[in-house]
């Protein structure tokens with residue numbers, strides 16, 4: 001064996017990447033290598049490993065952005081060195097974040113959008129933590145002022161995304177997740193009296209339930225809480241988890257009343273990196289007024305003679321996603337967002353109608369009235385395969401489609417969900433449909449003896 005010498009480095013810029021020393025062995029897994037690797041080779045080797053990842057564009061299990069314009073990539077590169085927390089070094093990034101907050105407050109019908117308070121986060125999960133903390137602080141202050149016990153806070157929800165369970169556990173709040181009864185897919189107004197009490201810090205209503213894509217009836221929930229205030233004296237605020245719906249409803253369901261038009265809705269979160277169309281890593285939380293965010297949760301940072309409130313779990317965080325969010329607001333405007341969300345929604349409804357024609361599926365959500373998505377289950381009876389088998393079969397063509405049970409008490413119902421996002425064209429959806437048809441044909445001719453049963457996907 002010839003011994004490689006340092007001349008390897010000297011020749012590295014003319015060498016073929018796949019004949020460099022580092023390409024002769026597998027990449028380090030447990031220990032940092034002793035020496036250096038030429039950047040082109042290191043890049044190629046790491047990039048090649050990523051070939052094993054699924055193709056994000058065909059991942060129809062995710063709500064998150066998988067297609068961006070070149071200008072977004074350029075802005076992300078331009079901002080790669082900007083830490084959004086350094087508000088005095090990058091005051092314009094801070095200004096852009098603040099503009100996004102007020103634009104969202106306005107989109108969500110805050111009475112005085114210029115006077116609202118809110119912030120960017122890493123996503124809706126962090127936004128939910130902040131929204132939940134504000135509810136908890138407000139509730140505790142109210143109870144203390146009344147001289148009442150503050151040891152048993154609870155939060156009432158329908159079938160929520162995992163972030164609310166995290167919030168509850170991390171911040172010591174009991175979560176009362178109302179089980180689904182009958183055909184219900186979300187929280188119902190009649191549930192509230194049984195689950196709320198004087199220790200309820202708030203009700204979370206979801207606009208775009210993770211499991212199906214439907215919207216919970218925020219206005220009806222608020223009316224029931226109004227009635228409960230009259231009858232029982234409980235004044236319980238609503239936080240709307242509009243992770244996805246916050247960027248859909250304002251554009252294509254403009255008549256739906258779900259946001260700050262409802263007095264009881266005191267805070268809203270949304271994921272910029274879902275239907276907000278920003279690249280991964282940004283969420284938003286906005287409070288109806290400054291009074292809704294208790295001051296002792298806020299830290300003040302002085303910059304440029306101003307006073308910048310910050311409320312966040314993270315400290316350092318990239319600024320690029322926030323800048324890209326603002327780019328999208330400017331680039332697309334209401335007209336652009338409306339066109340994109342409408343075409344996604346039309347495609348979802350088209351796909352829902354086509355899937356319903358195939359026979360073996362009962363539509364659980366057909367794409368009308370909620371997110372651009374469809375959810376369906378197998379019709380009753382033995383098909384010789386499960387939806388998990390179907391997920392696996394279409395995976396052979398690169399499609400990633402989630403199958404999972406509905407939450408309690410409907411966990412016996414397994415559903416499959418397809419999300420239609422920016423970049424999922426009608427043509428791609430038609431190709432998917434053909435692949436589903438072929439997979440169904442194959443599975444009906446080749447029943448699966450030990451059908452796959454088990455969660456293969458996360459609900460993201």
Ligand SMILES: *Cc1c(COP(=O)(O)O)cnc(C)c1O
Pocket residue numbers: 063122123124125126128161163206208209210241242243244271283460
């Ligand atoms: C995706 C989602 C979340 C979590 O949001 P991230 O941005 O992924 O942190 C919370 N709630 C709902 C309803 C969601 O769809």
